[in-house]
Amino acid sequence: MDKLSPDQIVRLLLAVAALLATGRILGELVRKFGQPSVLGEMLAGIVLGPTVLGAFAPDAMEFLFPMKGNVPVALDALTTVAISLFLLVAGMEVDLSMMFRQGRVAVCVGLGSMLVPFALGFGVFYAGPAMAGIDNERALVFAMFMATALSISALPVIAKTLLDLGMYRSDIGMLIVAVSIFNDLVGWIVFALVLSMMPGQQVHRFEVGETVLLTLGFALVMLTLGRWLIHKSLPFLQAHLSWPGGVLGFALSITLVGAAFTEWIGVHAIFGAFLVGVALGDSQHLRERTRTTIDQFVSFVFAPLFFASIGLRVNFVADFDWQLVLVVFALACAGKILGSGISAKLMGMPARQSWAVGFGLNARGAMEIILGLLALNAGLIDNRMFVALVVMALGTSMLAGPAMQWLLQLKKPRRFTAYVGARSFIAELKATDRFKAILELVPVSGAVGLDFNKISDAVFERERVIPTGLGNGIALPHARIKGLAAPQVAMGLSRQGIDFDSPDGELAHIILVILTPEEDQTTALALYRDILSTFKDRAFREKVMRVKSYTELLALMASSTGAHPGEATVISPAPAR
Amino acid sequence: MDKLSPDQIVRLLLAVAALLATGRILGELVRKFGQPSVLGEMLAGIVLGPTVLGAFAPDAMEFLFPMKGNVPVALDALTTVAISLFLLVAGMEVDLSMMFRQGRVAVCVGLGSMLVPFALGFGVFYAGPAMAGIDNERALVFAMFMATALSISALPVIAKTLLDLGMYRSDIGMLIVAVSIFNDLVGWIVFALVLSMMPGQQVHRFEVGETVLLTLGFALVMLTLGRWLIHKSLPFLQAHLSWPGGVLGFALSITLVGAAFTEWIGVHAIFGAFLVGVALGDSQHLRERTRTTIDQFVSFVFAPLFFASIGLRVNFVADFDWQLVLVVFALACAGKILGSGISAKLMGMPARQSWAVGFGLNARGAMEIILGLLALNAGLIDNRMFVALVVMALGTSMLAGPAMQWLLQLKKPRRFTAYVGARSFIAELKATDRFKAILELVPVSGAVGLDFNKISDAVFERERVIPTGLGNGIALPHARIKGLAAPQVAMGLSRQGIDFDSPDGELAHIILVILTPEEDQTTALALYRDILSTFKDRAFREKVMRVKSYTELLALMASSTGAHPGEATVISPAPAR
Secondary structure: OOOOOHHHHHHHHHHHHHHHHHHHHHHHHHHHOOOOHHHHHHHHHHHHOOOOHHHHOHHHHHHHOOOOOHHHHHHHHHHHHHHHHHHHHHHHOOOHHHHHHHHHHHHHHHHHHHHHHHHHHHHHHHHOHHHHOOOHHHHHHHHHHHHHHHHOOOHHHHHHHHHHOOOOOOHHHHHHHHHHHHHHHHHHHHHHHHHHHOOOOOOOOOOHHHHHHHHHHHHHHHHHHHHHHHHHHHHHHHHHOOOOHHHHHHHHHHHHHHHHHHHHHOOOHHHHHHHHHHHHHOOOOOOHHHHHHHHHHHHHHHHHHHHHHHHOOOOOOOOOOHHHHHHHHHHHHHHHHHHHHHHHHHOOOOHHHHHHHHHHHOOOHHHHHHHHHHHHHOOOOOHHHHHHHHHHHHHHHHHHHHHHHHHOOOOOOOOHHHOOOHHHEEOOOOOOOHHHHHHHHHHHOOOOOOOHHHHHHHHHHHHHHOOOEEEOOEEOOEEEEOOOOOOEEEEEEEEEEEOOOOOOOOOEEEEEEEEEEOOOOOHHHHHHHHHHHHOOOHHHHHHHOOOOOHHHHHHHHHHHHOOOOOOOOOOOOOOOO | OOOOOHHHHHHHHHHHHHHHHHHHHHHHHHHHOOOOHHHHHHHHHHHHOOOOHHHHOHHHHHHHOOOOOHHHHHHHHHHHHHHHHHHHHHHHOOOHHHHHHHHHHHHHHHHHHHHHHHHHHHHHHHHOHHHHOOOHHHHHHHHHHHHHHHHOOOHHHHHHHHHHOOOOOOHHHHHHHHHHHHHHHHHHHHHHHHHHHOOOOOOOOOOHHHHHHHHHHHHHHHHHHHHHHHHHHHHHHHHHOOOOHHHHHHHHHHHHHHHHHHHHHOOOHHHHHHHHHHHHHOOOOOOHHHHHHHHHHHHHHHHHHHHHHHHOOOOOOOOOOHHHHHHHHHHHHHHHHHHHHHHHHHOOOOHHHHHHHHHHHOOOHHHHHHHHHHHHHOOOOOHHHHHHHHHHHHHHHHHHHHHHHHHOOOOOOOOHHHOOOOOOEEOOOOOOOHHHHHHHHHHHOOOOOOOHHHHHHHHHHHHHHOOOEEEOOEEOOEEEEOOOOOOEEEEEEEEEEEOOOOOOOOOEEEEEEEEEEOOOOOHHHHHHHHHHHHOOOHHHHHHHOOOOOHHHHHHHHHHHHOOOOOOOOOOOOOOOO
């Protein structure tokens, strides 16, 4: 059998390592600014590809990512499997029952949010296809593609944004999610149809009409019979096969078969993977841990690999066309925001909420990029248009959160760790009574420019009126301080325990001094709630007591709560079913 | 960039799906007979490869697994990444601190268990290399390889076997694990040296001496400085990066870089992956859930893919040489069992335990197969010898469990589910009091050929003497029955609850009637313990109450306890640290 030479293996392993590591690093970096990590992952490809590395060190790029031979083929194989699994996960997040529950409103807003941008896109690009350098023969298919590209929404980005804003379970949040599920499903089917109608596809197994029928038929079968069969067989598989290997193997096998089938009929493999994901994820018999295992590995390994590999193909500087970028961006926003906003308004929503729905659905995210890439590979669009679509996808995704926050006048919940830094954390308090503990913590709290004695006195006074031991080994001495600019928190641990006169009689081991500005009436309460819920679990508190530094504390909290607040990855935790 | 055509993508996706699905199905099948799933996964490759499919439907095999072109290259890329990740996991199970704790005894038995088979193998194969059809020029390296192949042990198989026998935490279990860690580590380094000494390797970057030095140097650096650096950086990564993506990306990136490095210096990629795994797995800062995510995905997706792909390369019927198989098998067992057994005896162990140690360490498992494959690829051995090594690896692994069980006269713990079948489970009891519940359950218990009334009377009698409500909603009415051939258990659920006079005053919702033969004094107690520990968790009991059929019950138990008892996968759960 043909195989890779040792030299090719070295290059392949280094190439994958470079994509993963750079993607991770830049993904984390953009995350710090509250941006979706897909942005960082694509930046990694741009850095390693022709745009940056190729421009400054073409030899290094040619070594890692040669254009010819076995290495690019091997990399293509890996990214093809990666994108198929990514679409499996994306499909698993499509919750059909949730869409049906929202019913009429979801469908109406969904139709509005798709038809308006579709009509707008079709009009503009059927009238002026020459602008994008496309010959007239393909004008219809090109216009159909652009119309589809403008009218899809990205469920994962939207779900994640809503989670970040704490709006996922609100009425408006549920509506937006339901609409984007509808959009996702319809959008992919329409896109598959566009692909199947393309003249000059490499597969000539079927006539265009046959491919269209096969595509629709496959979608129909998977969403009905396939979904039912999977739902019925999962309990059997989970009962009789090893766990979670049996279900994992089953899920991946049918995904690959579905992907192979759609690739075979002439639309792309990922369409099949997506539909299998929808059918699979909809079954309540799929256990949460199987879901999580697939989700984590795909989101953090396969997805970054795929998105980083995109940047290798295109030079994002040379092919950046300002005019085209602006036109595409403006059309995308106008069509989607107006279409969704007006339909929401017509369904009786207040104005601000209607526009928030519009901006939410405006997020294109990873789906748009994948769509664009397939069109690029199929020769339907050129590099300039691809770059414009990528910029539009990222731009609309980054806009969604801030716009919704502003329209709905939300305050993002802040966690107490946002106020505790390395310098305001004492891993081992020396104090033996509560007043000494307060004296030890107040100076590190970060209340600059104020007299520590006065602050301590204020805290003492509160403490004398109502002792602040809250039980469970937690004490939260606090005071509102005149002249304090922003809330300050200092945290200390005491292994021996300090008596804060708590209702359950236990000594306090976790002590946080909370200082808030005199006029701020809400932050202290929010911090209270956050701290109590963070430390409500006894086993977790015991782990906290073994922490020796601020870094270890953060590490413990990050791994125990599953995620930092404000984290922004493309794939959200699967919506609760 | 060169890439796969749509037709090639179809074939690749189908090929991977076929390997995964067949591997899973056959893996589950052999598991039912208590055999390691690697056996089934390799059988999948044999079925899909030249041995079976190629013999009966050569066209189908040529379609799925063509010998030339991009598809085999793509498959080779996937399996190379798969095997590297598999070795990462294998390395992560090497617990250096555990090895050091066992100290002198582990090292002495370890040396004995390696030196004897090594000497034996080297003697036989240096004397008679012609037997294996090897020309004399390579005689030394070939003999070195065979000696190494006979002297390694497979930590994952051994750990799994010990877990199955319930011996993992016993003194002898810990000793065997420590010795096999030592064996694993030394064996791989020796094998890397053998590879680096090979004349005619494709890489001529370095002289043989340089490669040897680089290999040893890399191993030394990874086990000291690398291990320390990883240990120090993990808390930082877990604190500041998203979770578990940050650590996952970090782990995989350094694994691939390590793999690329060892491939570059002329030994195989997997050696680097293994050493990174050792360095990474040894850090207590690697959280259990990160470990589990890597472990599950690799064990159930990548490992089956790799092992199944092995069968594609060789015709296991045509290249099966009885004589060679017998010679290799006999040499392997003789060297290993004698070497380990005698050293254990010399260290003061009783005879039966010493031989049990010998049979335990005799298991070669997956490691031997990987070693053989690399030697085959490097042209060091031929197909016949490869087949003999594979048979030896599987045979010694299958022998280890039964031999140890017999030598130590262990009884494998059986779980209560082994006695409850679909027919002896009532999802919704009609009974309203305990005697009616017993009357309802006894007839389904499976006590054939006996008078149900007599049995019920016996259970009633016990029940009157001591009520069998045990608290937590569990009741276990029971009796020893004259003439009963084997223990019988019937299980029923009652949503409304039945009063079994339990000490905590709660009604019983989970009721199991346990009938044991009159002469059997131990089974009932073992079942008691198993049932109580199975249902000790309130949240789990609540889930049980929602079960509607026996299949659902099994599914729930399988996913909650993490594994069926008696499950045999190659990769064991990571040893507790």
